[in-house]
Amino acid sequence: MNREGAADRLGQESGGDLVQEFMNHWVALSGDAWLALGGADDVRRALAEAISAMVPDRAPGARPRVVAWATDELAPLDLPGLLASLGCECVSWTDRPGGTGAARDPRAPAAAGSEDDAGSAGAVMSQRRNLCAASDMGITTCSWAVADTGTIALCATPSTGRLPSLLPTAHVALVRSSQIVRSVPDGLRLMADYRVQHGGLPSTVNLVSGPSRSADIEGDLAVGVHGPRRAGVIVGEW
Amino acid sequence: MPGVLPPAGASWPERRRRALADPTMRAAVALSARNLAEKKAAAYAAYPPGEAMRKPAVASRREALKHTDALLEELTRQVEARGGHVSRAGGPADVGRYVLAVARRRGAQRVVKSKSMATEEVALNEQLEAAGLHVRETDLGEYIIQLARERPAHILVPASHKTRQQIRALFDAEAEKSKVAPPTGDATPELTAFARRQLRAEFLAAEIGITGGNFLVAETGTLVLITNEGNGRMTTSLPPVHIAVVGIDKIVATWDDVAVLLQQAPMSGTGQLISTYTSFITGPRLPGELDGPEEFHLLLLDNGRHELLGTAYEDVLSCIRCGACLNVCPVFRTIGGQAYGSMYSGPIGVVLTPLLGGLDQAPELPKSACAMCYACRDACPMEIELPRHILALRRTEIEESMEPLTVRLTFELWGRFWANPSGFRLTARLARLGQRALMRNGRLTRAPGLVGGWTATRDSPPVAKETFHEWWQRTRTGSPT
Numbered sequence: 001m002n003r004e005g006a007a008d009r010l011g012q013e014s015g016g017d018l019v020q021e022f023m024n025h026w027v028a029l030s031g032d033a034w035l036a037l038g039g040a041d042d043v044r045r046a047l048a049e050a051i052s053a054m055v056p057d058r059a060p061g062a063r064p065r066v067v068a069w070a071t072d073e074l075a076p077l078d079l080p081g082l083l084a085s086l087g088c089e090c091v092s093w094t095d096r097p098g099g100t101g102a103a104r105d106p107r108a109p110a111a112a113g114s115e116d117d118a119g120s121a122g123a124v125m126s127q128r129r130n131l132c133a134a135s136d137m138g139i140t141t142c143s144w145a146v147a148d149t150g151t152i153a154l155c156a157t158p159s160t161g162r163l164p165s166l167l168p169t170a171h172v173a174l175v176r177s178s179q180i181v182r183s184v185p186d187g188l189r190l191m192a193d194y195r196v197q198h199g200g201l202p203s204t205v206n207l208v209s210g211p212s213r214s215a216d217i218e219g220d221l222a223v224g225v226h227g228p229r230r231a232g233v234i235v236g237e238w
Numbered sequence: 239m240p241g242v243l244p245p246a247g248a249s250w251p252e253r254r255r256r257a258l259a260d261p262t263m264r265a266a267v268a269l270s271a272r273n274l275a276e277k278k279a280a281a282y283a284a285y286p287p288g289e290a291m292r293k294p295a296v297a298s299r300r301e302a303l304k305h306t307d308a309l310l311e312e313l314t315r316q317v318e319a320r321g322g323h324v325s326r327a328g329g330p331a332d333v334g335r336y337v338l339a340v341a342r343r344r345g346a347q348r349v350v351k352s353k354s355m356a357t358e359e360v361a362l363n364e365q366l367e368a369a370g371l372h373v374r375e376t377d378l379g380e381y382i383i384q385l386a387r388e389r390p391a392h393i394l395v396p397a398s399h400k401t402r403q404q405i406r407a408l409f410d411a412e413a414e415k416s417k418v419a420p421p422t423g424d425a426t427p428e429l430t431a432f433a434r435r436q437l438r439a440e441f442l443a444a445e446i447g448i449t450g451g452n453f454l455v456a457e458t459g460t461l462v463l464i465t466n467e468g469n470g471r472m473t474t475s476l477p478p479v480h481i482a483v484v485g486i487d488k489i490v491a492t493w494d495d496v497a498v499l500l501q502q503a504p505m506s507g508t509g510q511l512i513s514t515y516t517s518f519i520t521g522p523r524l525p526g527e528l529d530g531p532e533e534f535h536l537l538l539l540d541n542g543r544h545e546l547l548g549t550a551y552e553d554v555l556s557c558i559r560c561g562a563c564l565n566v567c568p569v570f571r572t573i574g575g576q577a578y579g580s581m582y583s584g585p586i587g588v589v590l591t592p593l594l595g596g597l598d599q600a601p602e603l604p605k606s607a608c609a610m611c612y613a614c615r616d617a618c619p620m621e622i623e624l625p626r627h628i629l630a631l632r633r634t635e636i637e638e639s640m641e642p643l644t645v646r647l648t649f650e651l652w653g654r655f656w657a658n659p660s661g662f663r664l665t666a667r668l669a670r671l672g673q674r675a676l677m678r679n680g681r682l683t684r685a686p687g688l689v690g691g692w693t694a695t696r697d698s699p700p701v702a703k704e705t706f707h708e709w710w711q712r713t714r715t716g717s718p719t
Contacts, residue, residue, distance in 0.1 A: 029514070094528065122478070125529065129529065148285070148511065149501075149512040156527060156529075157524075158524075161528050161530075162471070162475040163475060163529050166468065166471050183287060185291070185494075185498065188493055188497045188500075189493075192493065200320070201518070201520045202520070202524075203320075203519070203521055203524045203530055204475075204519050204530060205518040206515060206516070206518075207515065207516040207518075208515060209511075209512050209515075210514055212467050212468040213466050213467065215395065216382065216397050217378070217402055217405060217426050217429055217430070218400075218426075219269070219273060220402075220426040221426075222378075222430040224434065225378050225430055225467040225469070226438070226441075226471075226472050227467070227468025227515070
């Protein structure tokens with residue numbers, strides 16, 4: 001959606017530099033970064049590496065749980081197949097928790113109307129929340145990324161929720177190299193395109209620059225206070 | 239309408255005395271202030287676009303203050319169009335009433351908060367707790383301060399005066415109270431892990447999330463929230479209700495304005511090019527979304543701000559709460575934030591506290607908590623004329639005769655004597671005569687009246703046996719005097 005805009009405006013002007021600077025800044029912020037410019041298989045390889053590096057060891061027999069955005073952008077990567085081969089449990093953001101795993105139509109309106117509907121929608125939401133909180137990794141894409149600061153932009157939509165990048169212990173974002181722009185203002189200008197294309201802004205846009213951090217204890221840097229302890233990016237083309 | 243700030247607690251001499259008697263706190267505050275000031279300088283040096291964006295950022299803030307009312311109306315329209323609720327809060331009681339009404343309607347008991355100066359300003363926690371709600375601060379530093387039942391020592395790093403041993407003791411007590419395992423040690427990861435576990439449970443159980451806001455964008459009705467820890471994202475993503483309490487001064491017109499402003503706060507505050515998390519929140523979750531709050535409330539807080547629009551103090555409202563002026567201030571570095579008796583400490587606190595809460599409530603801040611060194615003027619990314627405002631507040635204080643008569647007469651007399659050379663020389667001769675009885679080992683160790691305040695905590699060199707003027711007169715006869 002914004003990706004083409006980014007490429008048209010700035011992406012080609014110094015693509016390689018932007019990729020390298022983005023990754024350098026992300027790593028400087030204590031994030032993890034992988035480069036995978038060799039197509040979908042290369043991205044899958046990088047993702048497997050990211051999972052083995054960022055997902056903490058589980059008790060023997062316990063399968064790592066990964067929750068992924070339900071965006072079409074991820075479809076060519078066949079995440080369910082990849083994660084199964086890695087011994088991980090794969091949950092899609094729009095799966096109904098505890099249900100059959102059937103994908104819910106992201107464009108269907110939220111349950112509303114009668115008290116009962118609202119109540120059961122609330123219960124489903126709370127299950128989904130607990131599922132994310134008990135996940136080892138969240139996998140997302142991004143809307144755009146910034147080379148100058150090592151920043152990714154995550155837009156909240158029905159298929160791309162807030163929680164997969166927030167509650168799991170680790171978060172990895174798949175960034176297309178053409179999505180990287182030079183500066184934060186360059187990125188924010190893309191949101192004007194989004195407004196036009198979608199008839200309004202998303203309810204939330206989160207800019208994320210590395211893992212959760214704090215210096216509140218004697219000025220000593222602590223990573224992973226609330227959000228993910230590990231934050232990774234895979235810059236690829238697929 | 240004038241604003242109301244929470245009372246300072248102890249008197250200024252008492253607060254100052256307590257601060258000066260706490261060497262651990264003073265060392266910690268001085269160190270963190272120095273570090274942050276150095277990091278700020280390094281950030282602007284390493285990233286030239288930061289300085290290039292700063293000028294238009296200042297201009298956009300100043301411009302917004304000229305049209306605050308119109309921009310607030312536009313903001314309100316936009317937020318409401320997205321299904322959010324907007325309400326104006328004149329002062330502390332309005333905020334408390336509004337939040338409690340929402341809590342009652344929802345049957346909510348548990349509130350999580352992301353660090354917010356505006357809610358400190360209206361003592362919201364106290365109001366909610368008095369009504370029986372459970373309120374939890376979730377910024378790590380604020381959590382520590384809440385457990386210690388103290389006031390923040392710094393706008394950005396509220397617990398910078400606490401040592402890890404003190405923090406561990408607070409966490410141990412909290413663990414015992416909530417019957418959970420205490421931290422395994424006082425290393426940063428151990429203390430952080432304890433807070434993460436405790437606060438994660440609070441986030442998941444909370445029914446209302448309360449935040450402040452760094453900017454409000456009128457054209458789209460968007461709240462901009464900056465945090466490093468992710469507690470802002472938690473607070474705005476998990477509870478079904480999000481209430482943002484934001485000063486009316488945070489308004490800007492467009493996304494282009496925010497684009498140049500966004501990095502100024504982290505660059506000036508901590509030397510980060512950008513904060514870890516910046517959230518742009520436009521209304522509650524949209525239909526079909528599977529997370530996010532179902533209700534979004536924006537409380538626009540006045541509390542004395544609107545009165546400042548159009549006055550000589552207007553630029554104070556362009557403050558982005560970065561803390562840069564605190565970090566360079568010799569007074570702040572010496573006494574720390576708590577001695578100011580206000581949630582706003584340092585030079586901006588010296589100006590903002592009396593401007594919002596009334597000069598009669600905090601006359602000591604402009605009068606005594608500034609050395610007129612102008613370091614804050616150079617440090618402020620928004621180019622706020624802090625020293626000029628402090629001087630103006632001092633003048634108002636004199637004009638409104640808030641000082642005791644004896645003090646006013648002493649300064650009046652002193653001023654007259656020193657207004658011409660002969661008067662100045664006369665006082666030197668008088669002091670030389672008078673000081674003999676007060677000297678010890680060649681130093682002036684105590685002095686009468688007002689000057690006694692100076693010598694109470696430090697010795698003063700005595701007036702010289704022969705002043706420069708006297709020497710000049712004696713050795714250069716015929717010189718023009």
